[in-house]
Amino acid sequence: QLQLQESGPGLVKPSETLSLTCTVSGGSISSSSYYWGWIRQPPGKGLEWIGSIYYSGSTYYNPSLKSRVTISVDTSKNQFSLKLSSVTAADTAVYYCARHSYCTNGVCLDYWGQGTLVTVSS
Amino acid sequence: DIQMTQSPSSLSASVGDRVTITCRASQSISSYLNWYQQKPGKAPKLLIYAASSLQSGVPSRFSGSGSGTDFTLTISSLQPEDFATYYCQQSYSTPNPSFGGGTKVEIK
Numbered sequence: 001q002l003q004l005q006e007s008g009p010g011l012v013k014p015s016e017t018l019s020l021t022c023t024v025s026g027g028s029i030s031s032s033s034y035y036w037g038w039i040r041q042p043p044g045k046g047l048e049w050i051g052s053i054y055y056s057g058s059t060y061y062n063p064s065l066k067s068r069v070t071i072s073v074d075t076s077k078n079q080f081s082l083k084l085s086s087v088t089a090a091d092t093a094v095y096y097c098a099r100h101s102y103c104t105n106g107v108c109l110d111y112w113g114q115g116t117l118v119t120v121s122s
Numbered sequence: 123d124i125q126m127t128q129s130p131s132s133l134s135a136s137v138g139d140r141v142t143i144t145c146r147a148s149q150s151i152s153s154y155l156n157w158y159q160q161k162p163g164k165a166p167k168l169l170i171y172a173a174s175s176l177q178s179g180v181p182s183r184f185s186g187s188g189s190g191t192d193f194t195l196t197i198s199s200l201q202p203e204d205f206a207t208y209y210c211q212q213s214y215s216t217p218n219p220s221f222g223g224g225t226k227v228e229i230k
Contacts, residue, residue: 046209046221046222046223046224047158047166047209047211047221047224048221049218049219049220049221060218062218063218096165098165100219103156103171103175104171104175105152105153105154105155105171105172105213105214106154106212106213106214106216106219107213107216107219108156108168108211108213109156109158109166109168109219110168110177112165112166112167113165114164114165115165
């Protein structure tokens with residue numbers, strides 16, 4: 001059974017860089033069938049897609065966050081990572097990693113990590 | 123950008139009720155529409171993809187319909203475990219899969 005697990009600091013200071021890693025187990029991140037990505041959810045609010053990456057390193061980002069986001073992959077560790085720079089309180093959210101599959105019509109997110117709360121505060 | 127609008131934002135229903143949630147896209151997205159269920163403190167779970175295809179393991183009381191700009195998620199007979207928030211997600215503008223604002227289904 002595929003599992004995804006987010007890890008990283010739960011508290012980040014304003015203007016600093018948020019860094020998270022997603023470790024994939026029970027399957028290979030190098031599979032040609034999937035992308036791997038990040039979604040966030042501010043407390044009490046809805047879901048926002050951040051971006052995704054292919055095992056080869058090709059990336060796609062939400063235009064609203066593109067200037068601050070970097071997603072990378074480490075196939076040797078079966079991990080992918082998120083960096084979000086110049087954070088503010090508005091970046092406080094639960095951050096999820098998820099597998100992006102092709103579901104007949106476009107992308108669906110069929111496996112998710114449990115999520116990790118990141119708070120931006122001094 | 124494609125905007126996704128869900129209605130209602132919340133609803134109250136009783137066990138056994140038939141529940142319908144609507145999702146509207148700001149432009150035609152054919153059948154590029156997925157539905158997720160999220161329970162408090164948990165990650166979203168894929169229920170339906172391509173507007174009407176049931177994800178493996180999802181109970182048959184869940185169904186989806188629609189194409190173009192208007193879509194519906196129906197729960198034919200609401201069960202206690204179905205009280206949750208439901209999100210639609212368009213997959214037309216891959217790889218930028220935007221979500222609707224969510225519909226919270228509460229106990230009446």
